[in-house]
Amino acid sequence: MSFDRLGLTLPLLQAPMAGVSTPAMAAEIGKAGGLGAIALGASDTAAASAMIAETRTRTDRPFNVNLFVHAPxxxxxxxxxxxxxxxxxxxxxxxxxxxxxxxxxYPSFAGDDAMLAMLIAARPAVVSFHFGLPDAARIAALKAAGCLLLASVTSLAEAQAAVRAGIDMLVAQGYEAGGHRGVFDPDTPDDRLGTLALTRLLAVRSGRPVIAAGGIMDGAGVSAALSLGAVAAQLGTAFIACPESAADAAYRAALMxxxxxxxxxxxxxxxxxxxxxxxxxxxxxxxxxxxxxxxxxxxxxxxxxxxxxxxxxxxxxxxxxxxxxxxLARAMPAADLVWLIAGEMRR
Structure with missing residues (x-):
């Protein structure tokens, strides 16, 4: 499956935020023309399967399912x-x-055969990885199931490893990004590349389509990412204050x-x-x-x-x-926020 076949009308991805993103959020973002996401990294196979099923009851649009691939x-x-x-x-x-x-x-997808079997049967349109890469057999199995594969990377070296592994698209996670750093090995030196530098570096040097992530909150940010050579931008913090978010009242108050x-x-x-x-x-x-x-x-x-x-x-x-x-967070329904961002891009 190619990125174009996802049928997006806006080059915008919602970040898969464990504990925050929901099937309702993914569905609303898909309805507005972006790519919604659900996070499976904190879920066992049964809960992950139920989350995929719920998302499919809410939308017929493609969505991204995200997995943690951390070392033991x-x-x-x-x-x-x-x-x-x-x-x-x-x-x-x-x-x-x-x-x-x-x-x-939290188990790692690197050794979770039950999760792999469920995904092969469910055949989600997009599967993404955080903290590292699964082995060649898992990547081949997901590709055979028709899944488009994304991986978060924080450096050119990680991007090159993802390309060698057969990942289709790279999520360039800048140091500005909220949540967990996607570094493959948290004990090695982190160059802490910002979104601007990393996106441009990977657009020029990686040989794969790049999705910019980190600190992007509005249409101006998405447009800036596209001007650097990204094919899309991924936003996470921008959606925390939306009513579809699972963030509690204290989290929302702290964000504001x-x-x-x-x-x-x-x-x-x-x-x-x-x-x-x-x-x-x-x-x-x-x-x-x-x-x-x-x-x-x-x-x-x-x-x-x-x-x-x-x-x-x-x-x-x-x-x-x-x-x-x-x-720059704005509290409004997720679909309304996507439509607002689209308008900001046109302006």
Whole structure:
């Protein structure tokens, strides 16, 4: 399947945001002429299948399903115990205890045969990967099922690896982007390329169509990405405030608050670098010197701390991901926002 066969009337993709994007959001963006997305990385096979089915009841338009392809976490009982000890005072302030044992809560698609079988049967129009690439056999199987394959990359080296693997299109994730960095190996040096530089570099050097992502919030941003050689732009933070989003009231309020202008990159919430609105958890992380366990083991502790805080009415420990364009967020229905962006592009 080629990108043209998706039938988009606007070169706009909605970012697949785990915990935020929904089948309703994907359907509304498809209705408006863009490509909607659902995030399966935090779901097991049954939940992922149900999400695909629900999206198909809402729209006959193509949509993107996104998977996490992270390396298996390195389990170190000492590191994990030290991390829980470092978080213990924050738990105690909420009348709770850290987990006795941390879990790797999200499986990687790299070894998830049940998820692969479900996708081959479901045949979604677009499948995208974050944190890395699946093996050749999985890529070949998805291509044989007719899926267009996308991968997030943050450097030319990652883009070249994706091209060699047979990925059809590259999502150029600039350092401005909200949520988790798509770096294949979070422990190697990150050149922190911005969206502008990375998009242009890949448009000239990668040999694949490029989708620009990171800090893009409106029609001017989409047009700028196209002028750099991208075939489309991917927007995530722009849709968090839409009513179709699964973001809770506290997340929405933080997005519309002063902190939107001061996003931070942090590992402490999940174990991988991710851009977040500043909150109690990011401030806590700045004071902790203990080594953060690998993703998604650290996320088990982070989610437990957030749950303990929410039980006390405190919402400052959530994963409130957002990109550097956050102050430009607009609260309106997703389809209306897409149509508004299209008008801004024409102007």
């Amino acid at each position: 976490p390195r389990r170190d009982p000492v590191v994990e115990a030290d991390w829980c000890a470092a978080l213990r005072p924050a738990f105690a302030a909420k009348g709770a205890e850290p987990p006795r044992e941390l879990r790797a809560i 608050g002063e902190g939107a202008a001061h996003t931070v990159m942090t590992r402490v919430i999940s174990g991988r670098p991710a851009r977040c609105l500043p909150n109690r958890f990011t401030a806590l992380g700045e004071a902790i010197t203990a080594r953060v366990p690998d993703y998604p083991v650290a996320y088990d502790a982070g989610k437990a701390l957030n749950a303990a805080a929410r039980a006390r009415g405190e919402h400052g420990f959530g994963a409130q991901w957002a990109g550097q364009g956050a102050p």
